[in-house]
Amino acid sequence: MNVLIAEDDYRVADIHCQYVKSLKQVNEVKTVATAKETLLELKNWQPDLILLDVYLPDQTGIDLIHQLKEECLTVQVILITAATDISILKGAYNLGVIDYLVKPIELQRLSDAIEKVSRNNLVLNSQQKITQTMADQLFQFKNIKKIDGNHLPKGIDQLTLEKVRELLQQQKKGITAEELGKLLGASRTTSRRYLEYLISIREAKAELVYGIVGRPERKYYVVSSE
Numbered sequence: 644m645n646v647l648i649a650e651d652d653y654r655v656a657d658i659h660c661q662y663v664k665s666l667k668q669v670n671e672v673k674t675v676a677t678a679k680e681t682l683l684e685l686k687n688w689q690p691d692l693i694l695l696d697v698y699l700p701d702q703t704g705i706d707l708i709h710q711l712k713e714e715c716l717t718v719q720v721i722l723i724t725a726a727t728d729i730s731i732l733k734g735a736y737n738l739g740v741i742d743y744l745v746k747p748i749e750l751q752r753l754s755d756a757i758e759k760v761s762r763n764n765l766v767l768n769s770q771q772k773i774t775q776t777m778a779d780q781l782f783q784f785k786n787i788k789k790i791d792g793n794h795l796p797k798g799i800d801q802l803t804l805e806k807v808r809e810l811l812q813q814q815k816k817g818i819t820a821e822e823l824g825k826l827l828g829a830s831r832t833t834s835r836r837y838l839e840y841l842i843s844i845r846e847a848k849a850e851l852v853y854g855i856v857g858r859p860e861r862k863y864y865v866v867s868s869e
Contacts, residue, residue, distance in 0.1 A: 644691035644761065648674045649681045649707075650723070651700050655746075659694060662750050668761040678702035678710075685714050692741075692760050694753075697724035697731060705734040712738075717767075719760050723748065799840050803827075807837040808865075811847060817862040819852075838863045 646663050650656040656674045664672050673688065675681050678699045684690065693711065697704040704722055711718055722735045725746040735743050741763065742756040766781045795801060810826050811818065818826075820835035827834055841847035842863075849861045 644668060644764065645670055645688065646672045646692045646694065646757070647681065647684050647688070647690035648672065648694045649676075649678070649699060649704070650674065650694070650696045651676045651698075652696075659748070659753070662753065663694070663757065666754060666757055668757055676700070678704075678707045681707065682710060682714065685711060685718065689715065690718065691764070692719045692721065692757070694721050694723055695740075697722060697726055705731065705738070708735075708738045708740065719763070721756050721760070796840065798836055803829075804837060804840070807834070807841070808846070811838070811841070811863065811865045814864075817850070817864045819860055819862055821860075823863070835861075 646669055648656055648659050648663070650659065653676070656676070660672050660674050663669050673684060673690070675684055676699070678701050681693065681695070681699075685693075695704045695707065695711075699707070704724070708720055708722075711720065719741045720738075721742045721744060722731075722740045723744045723746060724731055732743060741760055744752060744756060763781055766777050769777065795804070806827060807823065810823060814823075820838055821831045823838065824831045824834035838847060838849070842849060846866055847863050848866055849863050851859045852862045
């Protein structure tokens with residue numbers, strides 16, 4: 644693919660340019676420093692992918708995306724920013740950018756993002772009938788199989804696990820598997836499986852408590868990192 648790097652810091656642009664050129668998925672790379680130059684290259688050169696900095700001298704990257712999509716609906720955009728404002732992330736998400744990278748960028752992460760674009764192009768340019776596997780490949784970056792270097796056990800999904808972590812963090816007085824299941828929208832058995840997994844990796848702990856009818860029940864707490 645052809646890649647256009649829109650970055651006004653020439654040192655950063657050069658580092659990214661040299662690295663992107665080394666990737667097997669990339670045919671040619673050009674750099675520009677302004678929004679105006681970006682639009683001009685889009686019309687004349689028609690890149691497949693734009694690595695777009697949020698803060699260009701003459702326009703923000705978020706505002707520029709609207710114009711880019713008007714000129715070429717198929718161009719894919721990876722937004723790059725040092726900003727920590729959540730509104731930037733929301734804007735990028737709502738405008739359909741393919742990925743979002745926070746400066747300073749890890750070059751391997753940049754490589755992963757470009758690999759994602761390459762895989763998406765294979766799906767979009769396919770002539771065969773769509774399958775669920777193809778759709779999953781397009782709309783999901785990858786199925787994350789590891790956490791802290793260890794493979795997740797059968798029955799533990801990464802996205803659900805992160806949601807359980809988030810909910811458990813919010814429960815300062817602890818929570819039962821049944822209570823968590825209601826918040827999670829899952830069965831008591833499912834929520835308990837995730838809670839017990841967090842205990843196994845020492846991110847949670849449990850204590851026996853007695854309910855109204857005197858039946859003992861496990862109450863789960865997040866393990867403090869302090």
